[in-house]
Amino acid sequence: MAWEAVIGLECHVQLKTRSKMFCGCPNTFGAPPNTNVCPVCLGLPGALPRANERAIEFALRLGLALGCRIAPESVFARKNYFYPDMPKNYQVTQYDRPLCEGGELTIVLEGGPEAVRLTRIHCEEDAGKSFHPERHGDRRLSRVDFNRAGVPLLELVTEPVLESPEACAAFLTALRRLVRWLGISDGDMEKGQLRCDANVSIRPAGATTLGTKTELKNLNTIKGVERGVAAEIARQTALVTEGGRVSQATLLYDADRDRLAIMRSKEHAHDYRYFPEPDLPMLRVSEPRIAALRAAAPELPWAREARFRDVLGLTPYDAGVLTQSRELSDYLEELIALGVSAKSASNWVSSQLLRYEGSAWREVSDLRSRFAPPKAFATLISRVESVSVTATAAKGMLEEVMLRGADPNTLFVTGGTPAISGDAKLRPLVRAVMEENASVVAQVLAGEERPFGFLVGQVMKKSGGQAVPQEVQKLLREELAARARS
Amino acid sequence: MTAVETWQKSARAIAADVRAGRLTAAAAAAAGFEGPAARWEREVHAVLSTDADARARAAAKAPTSARLAGVPVLLKDNLCTVDHPTTCGSRILGHWRSPYDATVVRRLREVGAVVVGKGNMDEFAMGSSTEFSAFGPTRNPYDLARVPGGSSGGPAAAVAYGLVPLALGSDTGGSVRQPAAFCGVLGLKPTYGRLSRYGLVAFGSSLDQVGIFARHVGDVAEAYEVLAGDDPFDASMREGVAPDVSTWDAGVKGLRFGWPANLWRAGVDGAIVTALETAAGHLERAGATRVPFEFLPGTFAVATYYLLATAEASSNLARFDGVRYGRRASADELTALYARTRGEGFGPEVRRRILLGTYALSAGYHDEFYLKAQRARTRIVREYAAAFARCDVMLMPATPTLAFALGEKTDDPLAMYLSDVFTIGANLAGIPGLSVPMGLAGGLPVGVQLLGPADAEPVLLRAARALEAEGRTGDMTKGYEREFAWPGKR
Numbered sequence: 001m002a003w004e005a006v007i008g009l010e011c012h013v014q015l016k017t018r019s020k021m022f023c024g025c026p027n028t029f030g031a032p033p034n035t036n037v038c039p040v041c042l043g044l045p046g047a048l049p050r051a052n053e054r055a056i057e058f059a060l061r062l063g064l065a066l067g068c069r070i071a072p073e074s075v076f077a078r079k080n081y082f083y084p085d086m087p088k089n090y091q092v093t094q095y096d097r098p099l100c101e102g103g104e105l106t107i108v109l110e111g112g113p114e115a116v117r118l119t120r121i122h123c124e125e126d127a128g129k130s131f132h133p134e135r136h137g138d139r140r141l142s143r144v145d146f147n148r149a150g151v152p153l154l155e156l157v158t159e160p161v162l163e164s165p166e167a168c169a170a171f172l173t174a175l176r177r178l179v180r181w182l183g184i185s186d187g188d189m190e191k192g193q194l195r196c197d198a199n200v201s202i203r204p205a206g207a208t209t210l211g212t213k214t215e216l217k218n219l220n221t222i223k224g225v226e227r228g229v230a231a232e233i234a235r236q237t238a239l240v241t242e243g244g245r246v247s248q249a250t251l252l253y254d255a256d257r258d259r260l261a262i263m264r265s266k267e268h269a270h271d272y273r274y275f276p277e278p279d280l281p282m283l284r285v286s287e288p289r290i291a292a293l294r295a296a297a298p299e300l301p302w303a304r305e306a307r308f309r310d311v312l313g314l315t316p317y318d319a320g321v322l323t324q325s326r327e328l329s330d331y332l333e334e335l336i337a338l339g340v341s342a343k344s345a346s347n348w349v350s351s352q353l354l355r356y357e358g359s360a361w362r363e364v365s366d367l368r369s370r371f372a373p374p375k376a377f378a379t380l381i382s383r384v385e386s387v388s389v390t391a392t393a394a395k396g397m398l399e400e401v402m403l404r405g406a407d408p409n410t411l412f413v414t415g416g417t418p419a420i421s422g423d424a425k426l427r428p429l430v431r432a433v434m435e436e437n438a439s440v441v442a443q444v445l446a447g448e449e450r451p452f453g454f455l456v457g458q459v460m461k462k463s464g465g466q467a468v469p470q471e472v473q474k475l476l477r478e479e480l481a482a483r484a485r486s
Numbered sequence: 487m488t489a490v491e492t493w494q495k496s497a498r499a500i501a502a503d504v505r506a507g508r509l510t511a512a513a514a515a516a517a518g519f520e521g522p523a524a525r526w527e528r529e530v531h532a533v534l535s536t537d538a539d540a541r542a543r544a545a546a547k548a549p550t551s552a553r554l555a556g557v558p559v560l561l562k563d564n565l566c567t568v569d570h571p572t573t574c575g576s577r578i579l580g581h582w583r584s585p586y587d588a589t590v591v592r593r594l595r596e597v598g599a600v601v602v603g604k605g606n607m608d609e610f611a612m613g614s615s616t617e618f619s620a621f622g623p624t625r626n627p628y629d630l631a632r633v634p635g636g637s638s639g640g641p642a643a644a645v646a647y648g649l650v651p652l653a654l655g656s657d658t659g660g661s662v663r664q665p666a667a668f669c670g671v672l673g674l675k676p677t678y679g680r681l682s683r684y685g686l687v688a689f690g691s692s693l694d695q696v697g698i699f700a701r702h703v704g705d706v707a708e709a710y711e712v713l714a715g716d717d718p719f720d721a722s723m724r725e726g727v728a729p730d731v732s733t734w735d736a737g738v739k740g741l742r743f744g745w746p747a748n749l750w751r752a753g754v755d756g757a758i759v760t761a762l763e764t765a766a767g768h769l770e771r772a773g774a775t776r777v778p779f780e781f782l783p784g785t786f787a788v789a790t791y792y793l794l795a796t797a798e799a800s801s802n803l804a805r806f807d808g809v810r811y812g813r814r815a816s817a818d819e820l821t822a823l824y825a826r827t828r829g830e831g832f833g834p835e836v837r838r839r840i841l842l843g844t845y846a847l848s849a850g851y852h853d854e855f856y857l858k859a860q861r862a863r864t865r866i867v868r869e870y871a872a873a874f875a876r877c878d879v880m881l882m883p884a885t886p887t888l889a890f891a892l893g894e895k896t897d898d899p900l901a902m903y904l905s906d907v908f909t910i911g912a913n914l915a916g917i918p919g920l921s922v923p924m925g926l927a928g929g930l931p932v933g934v935q936l937l938g939p940a941d942a943e944p945v946l947l948r949a950a951r952a953l954e955a956e957g958r959t960g961d962m963t964k965g966y967e968r969e970f971a972w973p974g975k976r
Contacts, residue, residue, distance in 0.1 A: 039585065045687040046687045048683060
C-alpha cells in the first residue's frame with residue numbers, strides 16, 4: 001500500500017522588540033547571563049505582567065500580511081507546568097481566544113505555488129535557557145539564564161496540510177523571508193529566533209481521515225526540519241508496513257546523528273490546566289487600529305516579486321533572488337529610480353553585488369553607506385551603458401571597492417581608463433592582430449567559427465582591456481569579410 | 487484630663503504634629519513600640535518582623551512636610567518591602583528579601599509614612615484566623631484565647647492594641663474586613679483595581695485587593711487618597727480617576743441603605759443582629775433611608791469563591807519551587823526537589839488549597855468546576871448590580887459570629903470557609919466593602935459591614951463616619967480610648 005504524509009507545523013518567531021513581552025527589560029541576544037532581568041521576568045513574588053504594545057503590533061502586522069482574521073477581543077491565558085527555566089512555572093500565552101485566526105502563506109514547490117492554510121497566530125513569552133548538567137565533583141549542576149525569559153514570541157500554527165519534508169522547508173523559508181521583510185524578527189534559526197515543531201502523521205494515499213500524529217521537537221535549522229520530518233515519515237511508514245501502529249508521542253530529532261528519540265509517550269502528556277490570565281485585561285484591537293496598520297503595511301514580498309517579474313520584466317529567477325530581502329529589493333528600485341534600466345540594474349545587482357555578499361558586505365545598509373551607494377553605482381552602470389567605460393573596467397572598479405577599500409564615490413564616477421572606441425582607434429589594432437595571427441585568420445576564413453573569439457581576445461588584450469568588445473567584433477567581421485573578398 | 491499620648495493619636499493628628507515640628511518622625515515611629523507594644527506584643531504576636539534600626543532609618547528618610555509625615559504603618563507580610571523580609575507567613579520564602587517595594591508601599595513612603603514592620607498573617611493569606619501562620623498565631627487583643635480573624639490578623643490586632651494608627655492588609659475573600667470586625671477597627675477593601683497589586687504577593691489575582699486598617703474613618707479616607715490611583719505596573723487597574731473621598735464627613739442625608747434582613751434571620755450571632763439594628767437607627771437619625779429587600783448573594787457564592795480563588799492560587803503559588811529564591815530542600819533530582827521543597831515549605835491549608843485549585847483546573851474537571859464557577863461569578867456580579875439599583879450602600883454583617891476561640895475551626899476547613907459567607911461576595915463582584923466597629927458585646931468587638939457598588943468608597947466612608955459620630959459622642963480626634971474601653975486581658 002502507498003502511504004502519504006500529513007504534516008502541520010508549529011513555528012515560534014522571536015520578535016525584535018526593544019523590550020520584553022511583559023516587562024521593560026532589554027530584549028537583546030548575547031548579554032552576560034541573568035543581566036537582562038527584573039522582578040517581572042524573574043517571576044518574583046508580587047510582580048505583575050504588562051503587555052508590550054509593540055509586540056502586539058508586530059503580531060498584527062504578521063496576521064494582516066497573512067490574511068488572518070484579527071480578533072477584536074482576545075485573551076491571554078496561563079499554561080501551567082513546572083520547569084526550572086520557567087520563572088513562574090506557568091507561561092503567559094493565548095489559548096482558546098487567540099489574536100489571529102485563519103490566513104495562509106503561499107509556498108512554491110516543483111508542482112507550482114501552494115497556499116498553506118494557517119490555524120492561528122498568538123503572542124506569548126519565551127522561557128529562560130537551561131544548561132545541563134555540569135559535573136562539580138560528585139554533583140551534577142544545571143544552570144539557568146533568564147535573559148531570554150519573557151522575550152516576545154509569536155506562535156504560528158498551520159493546519160495539517162503540508163505533504164512533504166520539502167514543503168515544510170519551503171514554508172519555513174517563506175515565513176523567514178516574511179518576518180524579516182516586515183522587520184518583526186531576524187528569523188535566525190541558529191540563534192533560536194525562528195523555531196519549529198512538526199506534527200507528523202501518515203495515512204493510506206488518498207484517505208481523508210488523519211492518522212495518529214507524533215510531535216517532533218528540536219528542529220533547529222531548515223535542513224533539520226526537512227531531514228527530521230523525512231526520518232519520521234520513514235519511521236512511521238516502516239512501522240505500519242510491518243503491521244505495527246503509530247502511537248502518540250513526542251520525539252526529539254538529533255540532527256548530528258540524523259536520529260529520532262522518543263521524549264515522552266501519550267501517558268506522560270502534560271495537563272497544562274489553561275485558564276485566563278487574571279493579571280492581564282482582555283486584549284482589545286480596534287477597527288481603526290487595524291485600518292491604520294493595513295494602510296501602513298509595506299508591499300509584501302510575493303507582490304513585489306510578481307511586479308519585478310511581470311512589470312519590470314525580470315527573469316523569474318532574478319525576481320525571486322532580488323526579493324529575498326526587502327532592503328535589497330528597495331536598493332534595486334532606487335537604482336531604477338535613478339535612471340538605470342530594470343534589466344541592467346537587476347543584472348548588476350544579482351550577478352555582481354551579490355558575488356561579494358559575505359566576503360565584503362553583509363547588510364544592504366553596508367552597500368548603501370560604504371560599498372555601492374546607489375547614486376555612485378547607478379552612475380557606474382550608466383557609464384558602462386553609454387560605453388564611456390567597459391564592463392570589464394567597471395567590474396574591476398567594483399572589485400577595487402569591495403576587496404581593496406577604494407572609495408566608490410570617486411572611483412565609480414570618474415575612475416577607469418576611458419573605453420577605446422571608434423574606427424580610427426580600433427581598426428589599426430584589429431589589422432595588427434590579423435597580421436600577427438595569419439594562420440588563425442586562415443582558419444576562420446576556412447569556415448571555423450571558434451578561433452574568431454581568440455582574435456577578439458587578442459584585440460582586447462592589445463587595447464589593454466579598454467576596447468569596446470561589440471565594436472571590436474564588428475570591425476573584425478568587416479576586416480575578415482574584406483580579406484575573404486580579396 | 488491626661489494628655490493624649492502619641493500612640494493613641496490618629497494618623498492625621500500624628501502627621502499634623504510632625505508637619506508642625508511638634509513631633510519627630512522617629513519619635514512617632516517609636517511611640518507604639520515604647521507604649522502598648524511593650525505590654526501587648528509578646529502575647530498578641532501581631533508583628534513578624536521589625537527592628538529599631540530599620541524603623542529609625544525609615545523615619546530619617548521620611549519627608550516631614552507630607553500628608554502622612556511620620557505616621558507609623560504596619561504592613562501585612564505579603565506586601566513586598568526592601569527593608570524588611572517578606573515571608574507571607576510561610577516557611578517556603580526562607581530569608582527572602584524583596585529587591586523592590588510594592589507600589590502601595592512606595593506611595594506610603596513618598597508621603598512620609600514610616601514602615602515600622604511586617605504583620606502576621608495566615609500563610610499566603612489563606613485562612614480566617616491567622617492560625618495558619620507558619621510563625622505562630624496572632625491573638626485577639628480583646629481576648630487572648632480568641633483569634634483576631636484573618637488572614638490579615640496581625641495588622642488588624644496591631645491597630646486595635648495601639649501599635650500603629652494605620653496598617654495595610656490584603657482582602658481576597660474578607661481578609662481585611664473580617665479581622666477588622668473581630669478586632670474592633672475599621673477595615674476597607676477598596677473596589678478591585680483601585681489600589682495597585684504590584685508587589686502584593688498574589689493569592690487569587692482576580693479577587694485580591696490591598697486593604698486599609700485604621701481606628702478613624704478620616705484616617706481610612708486619608709490613606710485611600712494616598713494609595714488609590716493608576717499604576718502602570720498593574721495592568722488590572724480600573725480605568726478612570728479614583729473616586730474623591732474627601733467628602734467622608736459630609737453626612738448621609740438622602741442616602742438609601744439596603745437592609746437585606748433575610749441574611750441574618752438565622753445563623754448570625756445575636757450581638758451582631760443588635761449592632762445592625764443600632765447602626766440602622768444611627769443612619770436613619772442622620773437622614774438616611776432604610777430600603778428593606780431580600781438578598782441572596784447565592785448560596786453558591788462560597789463554593790464559587792473557593793473554586794476560583796484556589797484555581798488562581800494553584801497557579802500563583804507554582805513559582806515557589808526552590809529554584810530561584812527562598813527555601814530549597816535537598817534532593818538529587820528535579821521532581822524530588824519540587825516535591826520536597828513544596829511539601830516542607832507549605833503548611834497544611836496552603837497544600838489543601840493548591841490541591842483543590844489544581845483539581846478544579848484539571849482536564850476533565852475544568853468545565854465542571856472552573857468554568858461553572860466563572861459563570862456563577864457572572865451571576866453574582868449581576869445580583870449585586872441589581873441590589874445597588876435599589877440602594878446606595880448595603881448594611882449587613884461582616885461575619886456570622888464574633889471572634890472565635892483559637893483551635894475552634896482549624897480541624898474543620900469547611901466551617902472556616904463558611905465563616906467568609908458575608909465577605910466573599912464583594913471580592914467576586916469587585917466592589918468595595920468596609921467593616922465598621924459597633925462597640926463591644928461581652929467584651930468582644932462587634933462589627934458591621936457596608937457594601938457599595940464599584941467606586942462607592944466615598945459613600946461607604948460617609949456612612950461609616952455617621953456611625954462613628956453617632957456611636958462615639960465627642961471629638962474623634964481626641965483619641966478613641968476616651969470613647970471605648972481600652973482592650974483588656976480576659
